[in-house]
Amino acid sequence: MSLTNRILISMVVGVLFGSLLNLLLHGAGVPEVVRTALGDYLVGGLFDVVGRIFVASLKLLVVPLVLVSLICGSSSLGDRSRMGPIAVKTLVFYLGTTAVAVSVALLFAVFIGPGNHVALGVEANFQVSVAPPLADVLVDIFPSNPVKAMAEGKMLQIIVFALLFGYAISRAGEPGRRIASFFRDMESVVMKMVEVLMELAPYGVFALLAKLFSTMGIGAILDLAAYFFTVLAVLLFHALVVYSLMLRGFAGLSPRILIAKMRPVWVFAFSTASSGATLPVTLRTVERRMGVHNSVAGFTVPLGATINMDGTAIMQGVATVFIAQVYGVDLSMTAFFTIILTATLASVGTAAVPGVGLITLALVLEQAGLPVEGIALIIGVDRLLDMVRTAVNVTGDATVSIIVARSENQFDEQVYLDPRAGQDRDFSDEGVLPRA
Secondary structure: OOHHHHHHHHHHHHHHHHHHHHHHHHOOOOOHHHHHHHHHHHHHHHHHHHHHHHHHHHHHHHHHHHHHHHHHHHHHHHOOOOHHHHHHHHHHHHHHHHHHHHHHHHHHHHHHOOOOOOOOOOOOOOOOOOOOOHHHHHHHOOOOOHHHHHHHOOHHHHHHHHHHHHHHHHOOHHHHHHHHHHHHHHHHHHHHHHHHHHOOHHHHHHHHHHHHHHHHOOHHHHHOHHHHHHHHHHHHHHHHHHHHHHHHHHHOOOHHHHHHHOHHHHHHHHHHOOHHHHHHHHHHHHHHOOOEOHHHHHHHHHHHHHHOOHHHHHHHHHHHHHHHHHOOOOOOHHHHHHHHHHHHHHHHOHHHOOOOHHHHHHHHHHHHOOOHHHHHHOHHHHHHHHHHHHHHHHHHHHHHHHHHHHHOOOEOHHHHHOOOOOOOOOOOOOOOOOOO
């Protein structure tokens, strides 16, 4: 059985087993000794340890993978002077799709009205962290100590350093070529590490989902069904319709192929709820299965994992309208434009703000003049929605990478059209296939 199918099976089993555990932990007539054994030793012990080890193993690869991929990509682009246009195109597409995402979310939320029939009876228990000023966010992009940036996992600083280092390599003549060869070898080693660690994926996915659903249960969705399914509908619309139209319009490619090849990436994104933790799998798929040259993918995918937050922007749009409806506040057109602008710009600074989605939502609510305490209404289902919006984010990373690569003639259409391209033991649906 292929790794993808094993992960899908473990995901389904994890959800079902976790829901069953939730019933046992909160059901009547269950002996206290059984609840203690299941809750403390199985859920809080085994599942928690295995899940945290799995996520830590993926995060282990993020910094070295981003560093070597960007150095390889920028060093190969530097001698052709295409780094600037690629960077501009990538930023325009990422910010543009984020603006579209929050705009569509606002339209859906206003039309559906998920908060019109919700009674305000939730006490605020969300502590707001102060978001840094935009000027500080921009200054913090540039590292004063690249080693410290790598130790602390500050991705924007790592990206800037890697781009500058790669560009310098391309201009350093023979010494630069020797260093570039070293980093290409390093990239092959890191990608092999990805393949090795992905063998742990079925166990990690099962542990993560079993722990989550044993703690929350399916009932958490029912309490906020209108809000939950509104956000879910917009996320699916953006992933399946907006990205498909972009791929067809800007690259002239079939979106069905993208959707089929993104399946393993979606599984990782859903189970980890982290674009950064999913980055090794996203980059591997975009390069080997989508046909995007490393010189482009090595820049667009790590950057997208850092600043492309379409799924988070969708949550912020729906949540803002939901909270306004619950509190009986009518939003003006000026407020809607403010929400769109704030959510789009906040996506760039997300990596520098602790708490990610909920913290930036607090910033959006403040700018729109809405009570920040309303975040307490949606905390119960945010973890589940975070898993879906992470899958949307990585889909946007892949889509923009393909569009930019095709515009720069750094795209292999034959690889994209080949359903077996890039498949090996890890990603094959039919057993062991030769590496493309």
